[in-house]
Amino acid sequence: FNSRNQADKHVIFGRDYARSQAYARALTNFKQALEYDPDLARAYFFMGTTYLEMDSLNPALTALQKAVEIDPAYINAYLSIGQAYLEKGDTTQAKSFFDQLAAQKADDCQIQVAYGYVVANQLGEVDKGLQAFEKAIQLCPDNPEAYQYLAYALPETRREEKIQNFRKYLELTEGQAVDPEALQYLFGLYLAEEQFTEAAQTIEQALAADPTNA
Secondary structure (H helix, E strand, O other): OHHHHHHHHHHHHHHHHHHOOOHHHHHHHHHHHHHHOOOOHHHHHHHHHHHHHOOOHHHHHHHHHHHHHHOOOOHHHHHHHHHHHHHOOOHHHHHHHHHHHHHHOOOOHHHHHHHHHHHHHHOOOHHHHHHHHHHHHHHOOOOHHHHHHHHHHOOHHHHHHHHHHHHHHHHHOOOOOOOHHHHHHHHHHHHHOOOHHHHHHHHHHHHHHOOOOO
């Protein structure tokens, strides 16, 4: 118990140092966390993202791959691995990594969401991304991210579907932190469709969520 507390403490310190761009101190703390808990996936994840900030891509990949080896459900680590490959300019390896991941975990909703996000937004394969989001919705119809990312990825020619998916996303996140950016985007869709009542209601929600947003 004490070892885990010490490990968590060093992860917190490391994240604070990373935010302040004190990367050497951040890495030292993540390594200290792993001395207390060698199987702490979070420590490897934040170590990997710190290396990414430093443009040290090979150590970043090593750390991030260790994170998903320990915790195969660590979605953010998968996304960061893809980001590392892309920053290396290796889109072929990024695509291969995510194609294999999606095939191996075809029934994993979160993996399908991550896969759709990367292929649609980072690899430019929008149709493949749409298919992944739709599959994620079939696997877990209560997952709000699947509807949100599907809405963003759908082309403007399918604006009504974009609206429906954003509404579903907001419905599923009701009672949680409201996403002002998503509300602003939905407002723009309503305005483009000349659905002015819905547009007004949506922008009022956005203002309530973020009243300081000029």
